[in-house]
Amino acid sequence: MDKFLLQQQVLDRLAEDLLQVEQALREAHETATHEENIAENKYDTLGLEAAYLATGQARRAEAIRQAMAHWRQFRPRPYDASQGIQLGALVCLVDAGGQQQHLFLGPDGGSMRLLSGTQLVQVISSEAPLGRAMLGKYEGDGVLIGVGSIRQQFEVLQVD
Structure with missing residues (x-):
């Protein structure tokens, strides 16, 4: 198995996940700010719920960006039998x-x-x-x- 190929697959999958999360974030933001979703009474919470969802999606997108940065910087090394299992094994x-x-x-x-x-x-x-x-x-x-x-x-x- 090629570690660098696996690393690239991880980065590709994270990039796909980021695209999906960013699309969901845009949709939640549009729902939260759409004029039809302005609350008319205290029970009308669609806009507020969408805003909470957008905040969660934004946090998820940032977590994926951080994971991508870690995986880009990651350099898997050959196994060193004197150290045992380490990151990259x-x-x-x-x-x-x-x-x-x-x-x-x-x-x-x-x-x-x-x-x-x-x-x-x-x-x-x-x-x-x-x-x-x-x-x-x-x-x-x-x-x-x-x-x-x-x-x-x-x-x-x-x-x-």
Whole structure:
């Protein structure tokens, strides 16, 4: 798997998401400011609700822009076996049932699933519980995460 190709796919997907959010922001702003939506009484809240929605969309657009900036600055490095798993690693984990999953550890804001050839790759942040648990691990190490009362254990099969 090519890390730089995965990085470009993340940036492409974030750009698509930003276009959608900006379109939703424009529509919410137009609804909030349209003359037909001026409140005539205290129960007429369509304009106010649209303004709240526009504010939320603006925050989401800014979060996507920040994620894009982080991903543009990100330079995945080759795996260094002396340091273990670090940001930029491609990791293959296997669970107790023998189910494998491929992960690409990247900066914040890129949590998504991508295809690399025919292989499904989950992009996760080092801030995600599984991302934090993998940092510093080596091939053959166990990775344990807990979500509420549920505990999951994985083995690191391969790191690139």
